[in-house]
Amino acid sequence: MLSLILKRLGIGVITVLAVSVIIFFGTKILPGDAAQIRLGQEATEANVAAMRERLGLDKSYLQQYLTWLGNFVRGDLGVSLASDTPIMNLISDRYQNTLYVAVLTAAIGVPISLTLGILAAMFPGTLYDRILTFVSVSLVAAPEFFTATILVLLMVFVLGIGNAVVVGSADGKNIFQLIAHFALPITTLSFVIASQLIRMSRAAVLNVMSSPYIEMAILKGVPRRRIILRHALLNAIGPIVNVVALNLAYLVTGVVVVEVYFGYPGLATLIVQAVQTRDFVLIQGLGMIFCMTYVLLMLIADIAAITSNPRLRHPK
């Protein structure tokens, strides 16, 4: 089992390395000169040349890449071109904001969605199952900003709950105050991930239900609820954990529209700003952070799956 986990870890490291190559050389292809961006339009030729030297842009791409990677390993992501601030300073507060919302959404949205999905799997083909399937499909179809607007109109203007944008600091708030603070983004994101989680958990359980040993149990006359809770669910944990991990990765890295819409300063809005200001160094840093988050979450999901499923512990 340990060797399996080590192998996963190795694959993760290789993935991060591959991403670093893609990100570094990808941003090199983009139009725009980092030194020029750093100095602004009015900069003279001589100043730009001096800045290029200072930023090490006069060296070969390979040298630049190795320097950059070396710094990254040491935890130094460089200095933002647009604001002359270390990337780490720009990212740290925002990472915290993003994590607040991701963790709270996961804590609230995931259990509800999974319960609904598993219930649907327990009663497949019933009215409840059909309605739930229909609603979750419709939710997939709604653009996030549409869901967000409807929720703002309903919750803030009709019911008077929550804030239309997330203003003010989250610092020093307890868990309930945080939920109120982030009420609207959490609700919107819960809707977004719910449709996925409901469908996936239902499908995962149904999938296990069709395996031979469950069929055996059914033929032996074991009650349906017991089959699902005792046998099917345990075996569906692997896939479900995986879906949850993917959703967490999405909550950390992919919520651009929701962050922009609710104006809360998280990582995703930083990408938009980095792209708009052509801040290559910031784009590189964010790309690496996102990639590592993803790889880490997948690794955790893998380990969870391996430990929960005896068959995976001893692969053929």
Added chain:
Amino acid sequence: MSDIKKNDPSYGSLSYGDEQQLFEMIKRGASRRDVLKYFMASGATLAASGVLFGSATKAFAETPKTGGRLIMAGDQHGPNDTLDPALFTSAVDYFRGRMYYGSLTRLTDDLSYEPELAESIEANKDATVWTFKIRKGVEFHDGKTLTADDVIYTMNRHLGEESVSKAASLVSMVDRWEKVNDYEVKAVLNSPNADLPIALGTFHFKILQDGTTDFSTAVGTGPYKVKEFAPGVRTIGTRFENFWGEGGYLDELEHYGIGDSTSRLNAFLAGDVDAMVNLPPKAIDQVQGTDGKEIWSLQAGAYVNITPRLDMEQSSNQHLWKAMQLLQDRQRLLKGVLKGQGSLGNDQPINAAYFDHCPDIPQRELDPEKAKWHWEQSGIGSTPVPVVAAEVAPGAVEQCLFMQREGQKIGANFDVKKVTTDGYWGAVWLKEPICVASWNMRPTANIMMTLAFEGSAAWNETRWNNDNFNQLLVDVRGETDPDARRQKYCDLQTMIHEENGMSLPVHRNYVDAAASYVKGRSNVPLNNFGGAESPVTLWRDA
């Protein structure tokens, strides 16, 4: 140069009847513009009327209450937000600058100036040497006292070839700054400039402490000190107890960026923020119909335009840009897009909000017939004409789309390419053959035309270069005869209207919104939030 000191309010000459009329109008809630119109009709100059209004409203102003906090929602913001005044680029920067810093002069609602950190300002006879006496006992946030060294250090950052200042062109006629003594400095100019104190009241000339190089925080003389500054997110200022002057009434003033206009409006209506910039004009009715929410609108000379580069193959075709001017659906932009919050543009930048506006140039209208004739003459036919646009201001994209729609009817094929807003100024503007721009109002017609229409100006969008125009622009700065001055400014504006090539279909007001308890709003028509001058005067009525 007799009326250099426009700041002396002297309305003693008003008849009793006029005075009553003025007070009546203001009591009924007349805007500055209404008052100006009334008095200009009766022969007063714009500047004088403005002073009248300012003084009269002060008489009615409520006594500011101290305490509380306000959150003001801005729009454009990003990691390039800065605390270095020389590098300010956006309304967000300007507002923040006003919170934390002071300047030698302060612009007033009628676009003249008052002394601020300077106690008095005097010029020699031909306005080539300006002397500033510095106010004594002004304290920086760190307790140091303001002296001439601080002023000299600040001003030198805007001088010379190597200066990174975004506003260097406004003081390019200054040869050097000299320290007379600890509380007096002198600016020695290469050529006369009667408007120097006005230029020094604009956003970039905020006074720093001598030797400042670290801009991670701001140690200024402003009414608020930095509590938090997060680029691209927010800034929070707390009251500076030792502020030398009137103002800084709030315990805390926060400026928060919300890029999306729908979100910003929602936040404002829900009460999450107390004021917002750039209210979508189409939401004006809704805000006005909501209890406790008010429009904060400033009539101004700001504008959006489409600029063809006259030094490039296709766009230099004068029949092309003449057709473009005649294809502008000005009425629809004003009534449909801006909902009346603006005025018709006439392809030149100086509208009625400026003192030197020339009312004699006939208004150019949508005229497909004439446009068609020009189009045929241009020989472009159905070849696509690329036009790059971004939502840099209300109407900026629409002006292109409307032109495209009208163009289709006469067989012109405008290919409108919409790009992102930020990064636009660096990557597209001044570079593409035809693109859009958005301009804020400047305090004087001369500053406006010097910045963007003088042949060698860095921001000369169309690269139009007319020697007569350039010469006249310098001459008029020294012109003291009112009639000759008026004629010269009319000539300048006519030249732009006829020859510059840009389409300027509409001037827009600054349309913001504020909750009714947000008091002490300034009305300097140079930018949003009262020309970004409001941080000093804002207070909260319970």
Added chain:
Amino acid sequence: MSIPDHHTHYVAPFDADVSFDELPDAPPSQAYRPSITGWIGIVITSFWLIIAILGPWLAPYGENDLPFPDDYSEFQEPKEGAFLGTDVEDRDVASRVMYGAGRTIGIAVAATCLAYFIGVVLGIGAAVSGPRVDMVLSRINDAFLSLPTIMLGLVVVAAVGSSITVLILTAGFIYASVVYRLARAIGMEIMVMDYVEAARVRGEGRWWIITREIWPNARMPLITDFGLRLIYVILFISSLSFLGLGIQPPQSDWGSMVRENLGALQYGTSQLSVIAPALAIATLTVSINLIVDDISAHGGGKLSKRM
């Protein structure tokens, strides 16, 4: 981007154990006969396909035309001459939905086809090639998967400028990595089947195995996933539109229509300009899903369904 693409199918930790939720675990052996819900899906989808093709001819106005050129209002209630009312620029909502249908569905289909072409060729290729090729391709693919789609989209589109071609290519390449993963997993699953082993032992060539054994068996799960992938592309483009990088005005597509008329929900006299395109996306999605679910159920025939 609303929903990360990799959500449509979960990715199990071990490829040999991969199984696909909505997908049949065996290809259907007989012709597909739709159930009632299947038929509903087919009718609605066909309706939108017809609008997509004939939209420009059916629309009463051009997509940038003004039905009422003499007034300067917007978000008008439905009335004669504009049966769904007007939008933020006072244009006819119905005409724009019809024009938008072609562009929305067209871009989605083109991008998804591109994603499938790249993904399936490389995915099946990886499955039948040796472990080394598979290892290299899969690690590169993992790298792309680990970057958020919206970030890739933003960077690329912001750098080269938005046009329909750029949107199709960007979405196509981004989603190719998801399709690759799916195609490879299906290919792997089939490769270890007894009948493929048998073919190998018989000494059949690689190409023979791909065309005769793998493709017929991988076809159905891939086709069902295709429908879902379309929806994600539509949402992806609409997210880019939200950030100002999608379809260029005055062209319409459903996602950007929702975006540009969003203000109507707060201050419009009529909200149809935002509800109509949103409903269009929803009905298309639901109907495609109905077909997909119907096909999967048809192919499944599992004991669990009979319980």
